[in-house]
Amino acid sequence: MKRGIYCSVLLFAGITANAQASSGIVVVEAGEFKMGCSAGDSACENDEGPEGGTVVSVPTFSIDKNEVTVAEYEACIAAGKCTRPKDHQRNKYCNVGAEGRDNHPANCVDWQEALDYCHWQGGRLPYEAEWEKAARGQSLTRYPWGQAVSCKQAILDDGVTMGSVPNEPDGCGEDRTWPVGSHAANGYGLNDMHGNAGEWTMNWYDREGITRYASGDLKGPEDGRQRVVxxxxxxxxxxxxxxSFRNVKPPVSGRSIYGSIGFRCAYDPK
Structure with missing residues (x-):
């Protein structure tokens, strides 16, 4: 069920996706990967393709190690290149303007607000196939660490973990996001690809999107009603x-609050 409450860029040629990226950006080298429904995954939805995955080829790209933080987004606002999103004064789940959350993901952002930030950084949002390749970290399982996930690996609602908020498992008991990089990175050295904040991608949603990507069309349809998160x-x-899970949201939140959605940027090779 699809649900949810709703830096100047330096590219270092020597950094690869097989190592931790001290620069804050990871280069993911060109190659094929199996996109979509993982082997042994009974929870796959119809738009995730056949069990075992679909081979998709992705050119070399770079991607942020972390989700864009409140402090980074506020720097873009101060530079006059980003608009202020819905903030903590508007809704308690929004991180911009919240005391002590400078290193939390910038959330409650509409799709265009996220893209504007990435343009300011000389990048863009990742294409959906790029995002999944990076998130898998060369794994073939449901999650990069195996077939199960808990609060030991990611920030989520596991229905079990409680914390400072009584009787509340959301956010591993904190009922909010956590600072970026609070858990171990995946095989590509990327943090929070799973959990913490969902992430906007460049793509309009297409139910048969994975088939399009396998044919070489990573950009997908030119218009639509919902973007992929x-x-x-x-x-x-x-x-x-x-x-492999494909969430979708209208690019403009309107009266909704996208407290579950943040983003990270991707970059084409120089």
Whole structure:
């Protein structure tokens, strides 16, 4: 079920996706991977393709190690390149303007607000196939660490873990996001690809999107009604954090609050 409450860029040629990225950006080298429904995954939805995955080829790209933080987004606002999103004064789940959350993901952002930030950084949002390749970290399982997930690996609602908020498992008991990088990175050295904040991608949603990507069309349709959001979030259950899960949201929140959605940027090779 699809649900949820709703830096100047330096590219270092020597950094690869097989190592931790000290620069904050990871280069993911060109190659094929199996996109979509993982082997042995009974929770797959119809738009995730056949069990075992579909081979998709992705050119070399770079991607942020962390989700864009409140402090980073506020720097873009101060530079006059980003608009202020819905903030903590508007809704308690929004991180911009919240005391002590400078290192939390910038959430409650509409799709264009996220893209504007990435343009300011010389990048863009990742294409959906790029995002999944990066998130899998060369794994073939439901999650990069195996077939199950808990609060030991990611920030989510696992229905079990309680914390400072009584009787509240969202956000591993904190009923909010956590600072970026609070858990171990995946095989590509990327943090929070699963959980914490869901992440906008460039793509309009296409139910047959994975088939299009396998044919070489990573950009997908030129228009649509909903954009793809990936990774699951602090208030979503374990199935929504699977590497293959495809969430969707209108690009403009309107009266809704996208407290579950943040983003990270991707970059084309120089």
């Amino acid at each position: 990936r990774g699951g979030s602090w208030d979503e259950n374990v199935n929504n954090l699977r590497s």
